[in-house]
Amino acid sequence: MFWGPGFALTGALLELVAGGPVHTIAWVLVGLTLLVVLSLWVYSRRRFLSVRLTPTHLWQGRESLAVSRIAEVDDVGSPIGVPVLGGGWSAPRKYEELPLRLDDGSVVLAWARDGVALREALRGVVAGT
Numbered sequence: 001m002f003w004g005p006g007f008a009l010t011g012a013l014l015e016l017v018a019g020g021p022v023h024t025i026a027w028v029l030v031g032l033t034l035l036v037v038l039s040l041w042v043y044s045r046r047r048f049l050s051v052r053l054t055p056t057h058l059w060q061g062r063e064s065l066a067v068s069r070i071a072e073v074d075d076v077g078s079p080i081g082v083p084v085l086g087g088g089w090s091a092p093r094k095y096e097e098l099p100l101r102l103d104d105g106s107v108v109l110a111w112a113r114d115g116v117a118l119r120e121a122l123r124g125v126v127a128g129t
Contacts, residue, residue: 004034049092051112053121055128060110061086065100072101073122084109098122 008031015022052059056067063086076099084090085108091097096115099107100122112118 002035004038005031007031007034048086049095051118053118053125055125058085058110058122061088063087065108065110067122067125069102069104070100070122070126071103073098073119073126076101076107078109079107082107082109085111 008027011030012022012024012027015027048061050059050061054067058065058067058070065085078097078099082099083106086092091109091111095111095113096118098110098112098115098118100110101107110118110122
């Protein structure tokens with residue numbers, strides 16, 4: 001997250017070493033701009049791409065699903081147009097998809113970087129309820 005200010009500091013130091021005029025205000029503005037942009041990027045990644053499993057809920061991005069609603073974790077097919085947990089149109093890039101059958105017979109699509117670990121964790125939590 002602090003790559004922007006580090007980049008700006010490096011640029012200012014290079015100008016100082018080169019012997020030319022140091023554009024301090026410009027480098028401060030560049031550093032602050034990059035800090036704000038990277039901070040927003042990190043915040044959005046942490047908020048919208050987070051996966052958290054508690055004994056009562058599965059949180060995916062902005063959406064939560066009660067574990068008591070999950071009926072089946074294994075051998076669930078993924079029909080076309082299945083809703084994706086977390087509020088997106090599809091699972092995020094570089095994330096594995098995990099279809100879940102709910103207690104009303106509907107199917108939703110969960111996702112995680114490690115789909116096998118999420119499946120194992122869900123098995124344990126669903127079996128405990």
